[in-house]
Amino acid sequence: MIELRNISKRFGEVLANDRVSFAVAPGTIHALVGENGAGKSTAMRIAYGFYSADSGDIVVEGQVRRFTSPQDAIALGIGMVHQHFMLVEPMTVAENIVLGTEPGNSLKLDVAGAVSRIRALSDELGLAIDPMARIEDLSVGQQQRVELLKALYRQARILILDEPTAVLSPQAVRDLFGILRRMREQGKTIVIVTHKLSEVLEISDEVTVMRDGKVVGNRPTAETNAAELARLMVGRDVLLRVVKPEGHPEKPVLAIRGLSLGAKNSEKRLDGVSFEVRAGEIVGIAGIEGNGQTELIDALAGLVDSGAVTGVVELEGHDVEGLSARQRRARGIAHVPEDRHRRGLLLDFDLAENSILGADDRPAVATGPWHSWLKRDAIRRRVEKILKAFDVRPPDANLPARSLSGGNQQKLILGRELEESPKLLLVAQPTRGVDIGGIEFIHRRLVEMRDAGCAVLLVSSELEEVTALSDRLLVMRQGRIVGEVDPVRATPEEIGLLMTGGNAAA
């Protein structure tokens, strides 16, 4: 159906694709896996006409094709759903879908015809999308379905999905996979780019593994397993399961009682949250994204307007509510934020300057009156130490943070936050967009911190991650803690039921 033959592509010094060849059989779901930077997105962008290859051929239905733009690929029935959606938010679903291929003549838009076609497509696959809804009113999962519809509307027979599950809750992932299977039954050919092995094994018929720009393996999914795929991706054996000795929790470090957030009359984003985190334990918070986890972490880190917060937050018995983010950091709260691009890093600053974010007023970093002078040598030593201890690659303190891969950025942040030996570590989505090698490393570090007596509060929408790491697991829904489960014994179904409030469709 579609085949890449000896595709090579160079960006400056980097050979992003090195004689990449693989074929996707018609009517199958083909997974393309690899770590960040392995070249899988590049390969797919070439197949979609976004980049042109330096050498090699793209073969569609037996014929060698040359794409100069995505328009050429679309004309041949290739569609792509990007990781970041390309939708115009204030416009309706129908308007977005017809954008660029408006039906009717140049004077009159045939809206009714488009709407009925879209509705038919949506019903056929059970997407439940209203063509008249506005994009900004849709959930992330629904927006993704609009992207799918957009490709189908343009009569795509080959669909490329770039990291489609990165932004979805576990339920939404299940729904998406159902849709993909129905599309396969209709004879569509699907290529799914991902780095999550469980998804590869669940959904694909065949899998191609890339590493360092090359194809390093190609298997029918039924004949492989997670360990083999991980080894191919990383180039060495990888521990896929978290090894965690029994914890020894001690005295409570963080105590929250009746924490609420939200103005008086509006809906509360946190509603009477109470729990404790003890030294030497990891407390996990499971929940579908957008149910107050972000607000909880922000409230604890001192990043929300304190006027909107009620309730008690105590660190080692001392009230910290009303303290600024800086004061809380000084008392031993560290924070690995959910959004590392917006919050966790100064992307255009170099690694050395990023290594002092949140600590620039500490005696170790600054000296003189009011700690005004930055200690350049000390900062240099500090960042070198973090880069080495946390295996950040490349270990060059002068590079801008933007140039690092997601996993290396996250390791830098974690290293920076642990540098001040925190008493309480707030961690949100620690492995989102992080490659397998990096995930293993970050998980090991979190367990090590626990064993060193740090209290760790972990928020993750990856159910596997949060159950594997947590000593105690709380479930959040609509700003409330709705239950505590034993992370070892509870089944994903039980936890999922708590997350959704018994409503599996939510």
Add this chain to the structure above:
Amino acid sequence: MKGLRQLIFPLAAVLAAFVAGSFLVLAVGDSPLATYELLIGSAFTWPDGIGYTLFYATPLIFTGLAVAVAFRCGLLNIGAEGQLYIASFATAWVGITFAGLPAILLVPLCCLAAVLAGGVWGGIPGVLKARFGAHEVITTIMMNFIAIALASYFTQYHYKAPGDAILETVPIGEGARIARLGKFVHGLPERIPLNLSFLLALVTCLLVYLFLWRTRWGYEIRATGASPAAAQYGGIATGRQIVLAMALSGALAGMVGINEVLGYRYRYYDSFSSGYGFTGIAVALLGRNHPVGVILASLLFGALLRGGLFVDIFTEHVSKDLVMVLQGIIILFVAAEAMFAGRFKGPFGRRIKGV
């Protein structure tokens, strides 16, 4: 090495502007080569060309620094013009009111007035932004009108020399004057108004550099400018940084008053600025918001101002407006630098990642 690479695009922009300008010169019927020879040659003769070029560059260094510091905090200070007017008037006011003081007291006092008045005038939009979210572009523009009108009013009705036909204040005290460089430099006549404030401008550049890149305060200002969300996450009080950056920016713009009042006219002269505050935006842009770049860009613009006078007089058709056109084209090219640098954006303005 890194510094050199930073120079390439501004240099290319300047070169491209000169090429584009040569078509203009051709079109009006003069020789581009002769015109540019005149423009550049007259700006670098000794002593007059160089003396005046540096003199014209001095206020631009101050305003360029002012815009650069605000920009590093993510703020566009359009108000350098108003800040330098209010500061110049304040400088003259101190120089007049305390005219009897000895130089050793009066000069620092006048300088302090320039810095404080400019700082307050710049700080107000900072407070409005940090406290109420009022956009600094709007507020600084409005503050420009207020500053210029206020200074005019006080000059006209309270501090004008009786019978003077020109709108200017009475002179400042003798002790407030600062020396012209001709006093120290052999061969440089004292009639050229290049004065000690030029050296002050260079020292200020060094201080601003040290402040921005070697102190915690500079780090926090830059972090706020680079990403307010990341700065807040790091415990930085971004509102305070905004006020600080704007006050500092205003103070730097205000230092134009030292050159203008203490080093040049020895009085406040209404409408003296030929848009130094606005040219400062161009200087900062061309100088990539870096003190060294600001010096280089100021020298270029100073030279253009100086050379423009001669182009005006000695060419057949080209007027000194050519200089304005060149400045404009330079800025256009600098603004289009993203294109030169190959940082093309993908569809819908998303940045395309390398791999």
